[in-house]
Amino acid sequence: MLSHPTTKKQRLENDDESVNDALATVGNLLASFGALSVDELANILGYLKVEEIMRSRCINKKSREAAKMTIVPLSDFYFYVNSLERYNAMNVMTRALPNLQQIRIDHLGRGHKWSEGEDPNEEEAARFADWTTHDFGMISNFGKLRILEITHAVGLNGRYPFLFNSFPLLQQLTIKNCYDLKWDLDMLVGFPLLRELKCCLNHKLHGDISSLRVLKDTLEKVEICWCENVKGDIMDLADFPHLKELELGYDTAVTGDIRDIGENDFSSLEHLVLPKGVYGGRGYEFDRISDAPDLVNTLYLLVKQRPALLLKEWYGRLCCRSPDWYDSVEDDPYDCPTYPPPLCIGFVQAGPRIGYRWCTNQSDPCACDVIWLDPEPDVESSDYAIYVDELQQIGSRVDLFNGFERPPEEDEYREIVVPLVRREGLTERYYYEESDEEYDSDIEEW
Numbered sequence: 001m002l003s004h005p006t007t008k009k010q011r012l013e014n015d016d017e018s019v020n021d022a023l024a025t026v027g028n029l030l031a032s033f034g035a036l037s038v039d040e041l042a043n044i045l046g047y048l049k050v051e052e053i054m055r056s057r058c059i060n061k062k063s064r065e066a067a068k069m070t071i072v073p074l075s076d077f078y079f080y081v082n083s084l085e086r087y088n089a090m091n092v093m094t095r096a097l098p099n100l101q102q103i104r105i106d107h108l109g110r111g112h113k114w115s116e117g118e119d120p121n122e123e124e125a126a127r128f129a130d131w132t133t134h135d136f137g138m139i140s141n142f143g144k145l146r147i148l149e150i151t152h153a154v155g156l157n158g159r160y161p162f163l164f165n166s167f168p169l170l171q172q173l174t175i176k177n178c179y180d181l182k183w184d185l186d187m188l189v190g191f192p193l194l195r196e197l198k199c200c201l202n203h204k205l206h207g208d209i210s211s212l213r214v215l216k217d218t219l220e221k222v223e224i225c226w227c228e229n230v231k232g233d234i235m236d237l238a239d240f241p242h243l244k245e246l247e248l249g250y251d252t253a254v255t256g257d258i259r260d261i262g263e264n265d266f267s268s269l270e271h272l273v274l275p276k277g278v279y280g281g282r283g284y285e286f287d288r289i290s291d292a293p294d295l296v297n298t299l300y301l302l303v304k305q306r307p308a309l310l311l312k313e314w315y316g317r318l319c320c321r322s323p324d325w326y327d328s329v330e331d332d333p334y335d336c337p338t339y340p341p342p343l344c345i346g347f348v349q350a351g352p353r354i355g356y357r358w359c360t361n362q363s364d365p366c367a368c369d370v371i372w373l374d375p376e377p378d379v380e381s382s383d384y385a386i387y388v389d390e391l392q393q394i395g396s397r398v399d400l401f402n403g404f405e406r407p408p409e410e411d412e413y414r415e416i417v418v419p420l421v422r423r424e425g426l427t428e429r430y431y432y433e434e435s436d437e438e439y440d441s442d443i444e445e446w
Helices: 008-035 038-045 050-056 061-069 084-096 122-127 136-141 185-190 209-215 289-305 384-395 410-424 436-445
Strands: 079-081 102-105 112-114 132-134 147-151 172-176 196-200 205-208 221-225 230-233 245-247 253-257 271-273 284-286 315-318 344-350 353-359
Touching (some): 079 084, 102 136, 284 289, 289 315, 289 344
Parallel strands (some): 102 147, 112 132, 147 172, 221 245, 245 271, 284 315
Antiparallel strands (some): 315 344, 344 353
16 A cells, blocks of 8 residues: 655654754763763763864863863873974963873974073084974973984974973883984983883983883883993893893993893893994904804893894994905905905894804895804704794805805905906906096096
8 A cells, every 4th residue: 555645744853853853862962962071071072082182172172171171091192292382282282281201302393493401512502593492391391201212303402301290190201313312211200100212312411221120110111222331231231020122322421241141131031232342242343253153142142042042133343454355356445345354243033943154244135145043943843944944044145155154254255255346347346548647637526
């Protein structure tokens, strides 16, 4: 049986009912919103993103008060201050959203700089004297910060004591490429909950890593690189129970000896990079080629104690002052040698099997044969297929010095390399057929 079509009057009545229902729903929502206390509303806002909280605070006075109380949740999102617009937004947030938990401070853009601190580098200050200055001290209003990252912040120059005594809840601190920011490791006492410390290219950072002992029970990750004024002994951190990653690479003045690391030291360590000033550090320089096997075996035994520890980033090299050292055939001050001698050493791994080999450099090696420290896995094991595949990749890089387990003697090296250099014409790379005068003028112009 066919139904009767809806009349215009009925449609209007239905529309009115829908509108009334919607209004009633909105009214109930408003009534519910109005019934919320400021504390309850702040808890609700805590589930929103920063932008959403900032928009929500515009609803009424209660929402503004709730926003001020909201603990902004930690997430992958950083409030990233890298422009004048973002700086102005941060200025508003210091009053509207003071419980922000993570922030990243960067360069504000050409013509704008952060305010200088105490005892600034006058020469550096003069370079940016005409740029507009913006208040760096503003970040001290975010007293609930858990994560603070400062990178490439042009204008940061001198000391900023508030930076190290305003954030007692801080858990992660990153300071990178802040060349004139003056601070000391002992100032970290102001962060009793700090878990992660990352410092790179901070030339005015001073201190001894023993200062980190005040954070012994909290630190999990420490990265200090290209900070030449940081010193100390690696064993000062050996009893840190939660330390998983330790990287003290490149130009730090930290010293020590990996042979001092006992079974109970660095108990949680999974990633270790030490500077070349440490016996066994990355880039460690041997006095003689014959010294290498002892160090390699020491590192190998350390890894066997800690299977999670990675060695792929490690390398050593023969010191250029060593009596075993010799120059590349085509050594030229204007170019990198094409066939340098294999005077660096590094680890290789195929499946579960670890070995080492001498190579030309750590990044793109032309290598000698691998000296294996582990036996070959059983053919029937689940690791064997992976081992064979990775072994082929390793073998593909052993060509020029195939048959050598250690660097060839200088005469052997030249017998291998000189014919290649002559064939490719590399020794004539800078040969000029023009007169000496034309040659001299070309060099001067270049």
